[in-house]
């Protein structure tokens with residue numbers, strides 16, 4: 001059995017896919033989750049996919065004392081992969097304090113408790129939102145970060161700054177920040193996938209819920225951008241590819257290959273697709289005509305984002321393998337399977 005890894009937010013969308021890849025690589029996983037935006041059912045689903053039931057601790061990481069107590073129980077862990085965070089961009093604009101409190105206290109309390117217990121390795125779930133509206137494409141890790149357009153995005157940028165200071169102050173601490181582009185898709189089993197609370201903010205779950213009859217129609221936010229077909233371009237990445245990158249990052253820490261105490265990597269495919277191309281791919285893969293309407297731009301959206309992926313390729317030995325159709329096919333299969341077995345809306 002390999003090392004013990006604490007995965008905060010391990011019942012969530014990206015966390016649960018990462019737990020599966022960790023178990024496949026023989027890591028002993030302990031999930032910390034407050035279940036505020038996820039379900040404990042996920043643990044059974046992970047067990048049915050992998051044959052291993054991860055240890056589960058229900059923890060609210062905003063509670064510093066409880067966080068310390070639970071981390072103390074697992075002080076033999078090698079490191080922490082920190083996913084736990086609120087992530088709805090629009091909601092963060094309405095409730096900025098909730099976002100700063102939740103996302104930053106969780107980070108600070110986890111860092112404090114792990115440091116006190118001698119757990120010196122950390123992988124952070126960051127986002128391409130820290131690049132704001134980039135001046136050049138593809139975006140390399142050296143592109144200057146900008147103030148993100150939402151409090152959610154700003155918590156990611158601030159978290160990276162906290163990690164930078166923390167890793168400078170404590171030389172035995174090592175961290176890797178992974179900047180995700182647009183994760184979509186689901187596990188091939190159809191057992192786990194993206195299940196946003198309420199009305200989805202993101203394109204992919206909105207498309208699959210519309211096709212499933214839960215939403216009436218997709219609003220396409222603007223077709224007057226300076227792009228090939230006028231709709232914004234993003235770098236969509238399969239969540240399973242993304243999950244595998246976390247395992248690669250973990251091996252980099254285990255093998256002590258880091259060149260700096262805090263390293264940062266983009267996680268994307270390097271290919272940009274427009275909203276219309278995503279819709280076309282969905283219609284092709286599913287055979288369903290999607291009900292959509294072009295409406296005005298969504299404030300804060302930038303025209304184009306896609307990653308330079310060389311650094312992750314060279315230093316982590318990781319490259320995304322799955323294409324857009326595979327991402328969309330898996331998302332659609334998950335949506336159908338989920339809707340067939342539940343009455344939840």
Ligand code: UDP
Nearest residue numbers: 201202203204206219220221232234275301
């Ligand atoms: N989008 C859209 N309708 C929706 C949700 C998203 O047209 O209901 C567009 C959005 O304008 C952006 C792209 O889809 O160009 C991806 O948006 P998403 O919220 O999924 O990710 P973001 O890149 O904003 O983090």
